[in-house]
Amino acid sequence: MTLPFPPVRTPRRVAVVSVHTSPLEQPGTGDAGGMNVYISQTATEMARRGISVEVFTRATSSDQPPVAELAPGVLVRHIPAGPYQPLGRDELPAQLCAFTSGVLRAEAFHEPGYYDVIHSHYWLSGQVGWLARDRWGVPLVHTAHTLAKVKNAALAEGDTPEPRTRVIGEEQVVAEADRLVANTQVEARELVGLYDADPSTVRTVAPGVDLERFTPGSQMLSRAALGLRQDAVVLAFAGRIQPLKAPDVLLHAAANLLRRQPELRDRLVVLIVGGPSGSGMEQPRELRELAGSLGIAGQTRFLPPQPGQALVDVYRAADVVAVPSYNESFGLVALEAQACGTPVVAAEVGGLPVAVSHGVSGMLVSGHRAQDWADALAGVALRPGRRAELAANAVRHARRFSWERTTDALVATYTDAATAFRDSVVRALQEEVAV
Ligand code: UDP
Numbered sequence: 001m002t003l004p005f006p007p008v009r010t011p012r013r014v015a016v017v018s019v020h021t022s023p024l025e026q027p028g029t030g031d032a033g034g035m036n037v038y039i040s041q042t043a044t045e046m047a048r049r050g051i052s053v054e055v056f057t058r059a060t061s062s063d064q065p066p067v068a069e070l071a072p073g074v075l076v077r078h079i080p081a082g083p084y085q086p087l088g089r090d091e092l093p094a095q096l097c098a099f100t101s102g103v104l105r106a107e108a109f110h111e112p113g114y115y116d117v118i119h120s121h122y123w124l125s126g127q128v129g130w131l132a133r134d135r136w137g138v139p140l141v142h143t144a145h146t147l148a149k150v151k152n153a154a155l156a157e158g159d160t161p162e163p164r165t166r167v168i169g170e171e172q173v174v175a176e177a178d179r180l181v182a183n184t185q186v187e188a189r190e191l192v193g194l195y196d197a198d199p200s201t202v203r204t205v206a207p208g209v210d211l212e213r214f215t216p217g218s219q220m221l222s223r224a225a226l227g228l229r230q231d232a233v234v235l236a237f238a239g240r241i242q243p244l245k246a247p248d249v250l251l252h253a254a255a256n257l258l259r260r261q262p263e264l265r266d267r268l269v270v271l272i273v274g275g276p277s278g279s280g281m282e283q284p285r286e287l288r289e290l291a292g293s294l295g296i297a298g299q300t301r302f303l304p305p306q307p308g309q310a311l312v313d314v315y316r317a318a319d320v321v322a323v324p325s326y327n328e329s330f331g332l333v334a335l336e337a338q339a340c341g342t343p344v345v346a347a348e349v350g351g352l353p354v355a356v357s358h359g360v361s362g363m364l365v366s367g368h369r370a371q372d373w374a375d376a377l378a379g380v381a382l383r384p385g386r387r388a389e390l391a392a393n394a395v396r397h398a399r400r401f402s403w404e405r406t407t408d409a410l411v412a413t414y415t416d417a418a419t420a421f422r423d424s425v426v427r428a429l430q431e432e433v434a435v
Contacts (some may be wrong), residue, residue: 008419010074010411011116014053015107015132016043019099020092022057024068024076028305029275030086033240034332035121035145038207038339038406040070045407046409047073052190054115056103056128056131058095060086063303077106083184089278092124093165100128104135113137117134117414121145123166126173139417141410142177144170146329149194154245154327154349171195175413179417181205181410183330184351203413206354209335214312216341216395228269233381236271236318236342241287242280246347246368247272248290249324255294260374261382270300273314276292319381324350324368331355335401338394339364343387345376356388362421364392 009293016039023040025032052073056087059078068076079102084097107114113380119141120129126142135138147199148162148170155161174180174195180202182188188204191197223230235254254270268275270291276284291300321337323346330351334344338355344362346352356362363376 008415008422011051011414011418012412013115014046014051015103015115015116015118016055017120017129017132018055018057018122019096019102019124019128020058020089020122022060022078023055025303026307028238028273029240030277030281031089032305033277034207034330037332038143039121040144041076041208041210042407042410043074044071045252045403046411049407049411050412054159056099056106057288058082058087058099059084064407067226078303079103079106089124090163093127093169094139096124096127100131100275102208103128103132107132115340117141117418119143119410119414120173120177121149123170123173126177127169130176133176135178139178139414140176140411141179141181141417142173143181143183144173144187144191144329147185147190147194150190150329150350151244151327156246156326159243159326178202178421179203179413181413183207184354186350186354186423194264203409205406205409205413206401207330207332207335208401208406209332209339209398211339211399211402213308214315214339214390214398215313215338216339217316219316222313225310225313226271226317228317229267231267232269233267234271234318234320235377235381236273236314236321236337237324238273238306238314238321238337239323239423240277241272241274241279241284242276242278244278245280246324246325246326247274247369249285249370249373250322250349250377251287251290251294251296251300252370253322255296255325256370256374257378258296258299261378265299265317268296268299270296271303271314271318272300273303273306273311275305310337312340313344318342319387320345320362320377322373322377323347323356324365324373325349325352326368328352329395335398338400341391341395342371343374343380343390343394345380357393357397360390361394365396 021031055076059080062084064078081099116128118125129140148166153160188202291297315337328350334355344355348364348366358364
């Protein structure tokens with residue numbers, strides 16, 4: 001017997017769950033980074049297509065309104081769960097019940113079937129999405145952003161491993177989600193190989209870059225804006241300061257370079273942009289102390305997280321942007337720098353070989369030895385002809401990525417998840433009728 005179910009349509013309303021960090025926060029410190037940018041960019045792009053998005057995030061201050069508008073068609077709902085203050089990721093699992101109850105209450109004000117799909121980001125949100133999915137009868141699409149097993153396999157020396165609670169929580173979400181979105185094929189394979197994901201549920205969707213904001217421009221003007229001398233050799237790092245991101249590798253490499261070429265001492269500038277995050281919060285001054293002990297305090301400049309045009313100036317001012325991470329599920333900074341016409345020297349890990357085309361738009365370095373990094377950085381920054389060639393290719397490489405494309409693929413994934421979800425409900429009902 002065939003039951004009369006309407007065809008699945010493109011979703012009109014998406015519930016995005018982002019428990020531990022809000023897309024309204026400035027990325028580059030604490031818990032705010034690429035995931036926040038991903039959520040705000042794709043949500044804004046969806047809203048432009050007439051799909052409204054509501055992002056559920058934990059309220060961290062009593063000053064936050066219950067609902068804020070991020071962009072036309074994109075709302076951020078601040079859900080009280082625990083104290084009105086930032087909580088560590090180890091403290092957040094205990095608030096998931098309170099958070100989920102807030103999400104369910106907010107939805108209960110609407111007519112049934114209000115949201116067409118749930119998209120959860122990071123495992124904590126996946127736990128919330130899993131329960132909401134069962135209550136609302138809509139599919140759960142999940143993006144992990146980072147995976148504990150992958151992170152633990154590539155820890156920086158002395159860094160704290162991700163706890164077992166997280167591994168178990170991730171395994172549960174992987175088993176429950178209707179669709180898993182991976183940033184790269186590598187991550188897709190990790191989900192299947194390490195987390196036993198059903199390959200038919202995994203979709204690889206490349207993240208994007210804001211090609212209107214990150215454009216090539218005058219290095220001279222950007223250096224002037226940052227107060228840097230025009231003949232400086234600028235090596236930049238932008239992102240959350242924590243051992244996993246390895247800004248210390250850049251400092252060691254810069255010190256190595258100066259030992260070999262002391263004549264650079266007056267011109268070399270190492271620009272470190274971002275604030276403490278994760279296990280890096282425990283020793284926020286560690287990097288400054290390292291610069292001092294390496295004898296490059298005078299060459300190293302620290303800037304707090306930069307918004308908008310100021311970040312564009314950092315990328316444009318740099319001869320090279322370094323991304324020395326031990327692990328990186330993608331690496332938006334690498335794409336943004338290239339979109340600004342700056343070659344990237346990146347670690348050959350995770351998604352970075354997709355974000356950077358080795359020998360074309362930048363260089364990939366295997367391992368984290370100071371000498372290798374110094375060689376790679378010098379090979380770009382101190383060879384103007386080579387740098388110009390890489391820079392031109394970098395712009396072209398970055399243009400292959402856009403948030404429009406990412407959003408196209410996400411919407412297709414939502415529709416596909418909804419079709420599979422509807423079919424499974426139909427099958428279950430048919431079996432019930434047959435009995
Ligand atoms: N970022 C920023 N200001 C800063 C440093 C970083 O806005 O001072 C943003 C940057 O534009 C990028 C994000 O933070 O979009 C970092 O994303 P990435 O994927 O490189 O690293 P993640 O934070 O996800 O580990």
